[in-house]
Amino acid sequence: MASAGKEFVGPYRLFYLIRAGAMFEIWAVKPIGKDEPFAMKWLPPGPKHTRQSSGELKHEYNVGKTLDHPSVIKTLDFGTEKKDGTYLIMELFKTPNLKQQIHDGVEQLHWRLEEILGAAALSVEYMHKQGWTHRDIKPDNFLVSDENEVRLIDFTLARKIKTGISKLFGNKAPVQGTYSYMAPEQIRGKEVDERADIYSFGCMVYELMTGKLPYTASSSTELLNKHLKARPQPISMLQKNVQPEFANLVHRMLEKDPNDRPDTLMEFYRELKAGRCFHIKPKKPVEKPPKDHDEGV
Structure with missing residues (x-):
């Protein structure tokens, strides 16, 4: 179940929590009626939802929407409503940082x-x-x-x-x-x-x-x-x-x-x-069982 019992934020359904920080939560979401998953950086309604914190997300959206490069996260949508808080929608790239x-x-x-x-x-x-x-x-x-x-x-x-x-x-x-x-x-x-x-x-x-x-x-x-x-x-x-x-x-x-x-x-x-970083090129290490990481955005 989503934060504060919510299942939907704006036109997006919350599926699972990727990471929770001091201010923002990162969720995997899907638009209502569609199957393609995205990542949502969400500032839930409540005491942490201030004009400044909401403005930070809006700024991040305004910067991100100007960027289009294969190695830069794609920034796709933004919304803010009293009942839902403020959210930023990005490409879902599931991998550890x-x-x-x-x-x-x-x-x-x-x-x-x-x-x-x-x-x-x-x-x-x-x-x-x-x-x-x-x-x-x-x-x-x-x-x-x-x-x-x-x-x-x-x-x-x-x-x-x-x-x-x-x-x-x-x-x-x-x-x-x-x-x-x-x-x-x-x-x-x-x-x-x-x-x-x-x-x-x-x-x-x-x-x-x-x-x-x-x-x-x-x-x-x-x-x-x-x-x-x-x-x-x-x-x-x-x-x-x-x-x-x-x-x-x-x-x-x-x-x-x-x-x-x-x-x-x-x-x-x-x-x-x-040139090269290393004098002798390092070999690929023997694979170990993966650790339990929070993944991506």
Whole structure:
């Protein structure tokens, strides 16, 4: 049975709960009278249904509906009603996110990591070409199938990239994002461009290569200060099989000054395709029984 005993939200029937978060619930749904399943990101009616939280979903819809790329989740519909709350309808892509797969051991991903990173980089590069920064790039926001299909998700924090004279009059941006992956300029509340996502992408690549985040700390303040001032441990000390050129590329992505990073993720993609992540290509691991994951969106 659905949340608060509901069976229908707008013109959609709730079938099963995929994941419940602090604010939103993700459901598999079907339009009334149709069989094709979709995913619903739902903000149920109640005390958490505020103008701000409903506005976040509307913003995510407004961003997502402008994006059409095979490695970006398809955003299809939006609705809000007093009795039903607010909902966002997306493509149903049933697979764990990258963070869940990292928890199973990054070595399980290494034999196919180059394909995953290539598709992920192109998805974010496409978003940049459409004039958006994602501002929350992290493994949790990439769904990856066993066939290496990728879907970039969650456009809640996305903002238009300021260009030309508008860059000179940008307001101080809200400090939002996930602390383990935030670029220094994002932490400082500056208006960010593509290079902030490139920093966050670099943090994710570092984690996928080594199984460790570039920075960890015992408090959020200490963690953010490390992003601002510290240097990450060299990848080569944690992953002996890394190609030196690839390690250098990832560390360039993690530079404090955006001007010292690659200008685009297409540059990362081209360097990835021209070389390799690993000195010796990892072999496909022996399959293990799947763990019980919440799947996809």
